Amino acid sequence: MERTLAQAATQLGLTRPKLIALMREKDLLKGNLPAYPKRDRDYLRIKDGQWYHEISGMQYSQSTRVKQAGIRWLAEQLGLNLPDIPADNRDVA
Template sequence: MSLSLKFAAERLGLGHRKLMAQMRAKGLLGSDNLPAHPDRDKAFLVTRDGQWFHPEHGMQYPRTTRVTSAGIPWLAQQLGIDRPLPEPQPDPRDVA
């Protein structure tokens, strides 16, 4: 499962443009917004290939960067973002 940069930015408490700018500044994304080191970071950042037909320009083949579920805490660490832990939930099996 992978998340778009926009959704990953929401999970980190940022806007997606600010997230991409910080990732480019840290060298995680290239100028084309694709992973700068795809082999090194493949557990955290992946690319998704798409295709669609444009009536004037023919087939288009866009590539987008996606963040894996393991990539959210990794990105927070790489960018120095403090993420609060979720509130502890009571265990429903505890009936004492």
């Protein structure tokens, strides 16, 4: 499962701008894309998007996605404590 930076920030107990600022400070992001996409490929990836605009034609975008393993990795890289994950009680009779 992949998350946007906003979703990852929520899971880490931060806001998206604060997460981006911390990631830039630690040289994990350049702009809003991974600074080292090959090195960090197990944790972050670049998502390519495209859409058609009636006047301007094809438009292209790139954004950062955080992989499942990237949440804990980001917390370690940024020196954050992960919030406790609530227990899953759905299978309790």
